[in-house]
Amino acid sequence: DAKTTQPNSMESNEEEPVHLPCNHSTISGTDYIHWYRQLPSQGPEYVIHGLTSNVNNRMASLAIAEDRKSSTLILHRATLRDAAVYYCLRGGSNFGNEKLTFGTGTRLTIIP
């Protein structure tokens, strides 16, 4: 059950912005959109989440389409440390009583 769809891989130059897309066309009205990333040989780490409005934090921005069927994670100025697999998830409206699932994510390569 592919709840979200992401490109398998993307490349970006260091110090340039990166836009990572995610499609979640079957999202319900109360599902949140979550982004995690996994650096090599580490556990995933939380990046950002949102419901309807665009969200910003110290790591990234999340732009959510008006119909909520897609979203974009924005890294404003990529560094080599941002090379990771990025996962987009949907859910969490009833967190703890549902099963958040990770897909295979987008492998982001940063070119020096």
Add this chain to the structure above:
Amino acid sequence: NAGVTQTPKFQVLKTGQSMTLQCAQDMNHEYMSWYRQDPGMGLRLIHYSVGAGITDQGEVPNGYNVSRSTTEDFPLRLLSAAPSQTSVYFCASSYLGAGASYEQYFGPGTRLTVT
């Protein structure tokens, strides 16, 4: 504040052996979960718990048992190890409830090989 800790970091088992992967968190999180990650794949949810005494199955629960006797600890038991259980296992925890960010904190993982 150690966050989420997992032991052991590495383990090799023979087919049919049993063992327990340990997970502990010191953030007083209600929600804890176990995932497995096979090479080149995303994470799959094995079991989760929303509080002491409460557990439920995830996507791939067969061959694994869990219990939650305290808020801090959430051990994962492999009953009779099989080569198909060779994987990296991650434990995660999070707050629950109104206003919770749903941010899950992950441990560093346990790399398990079953021969």
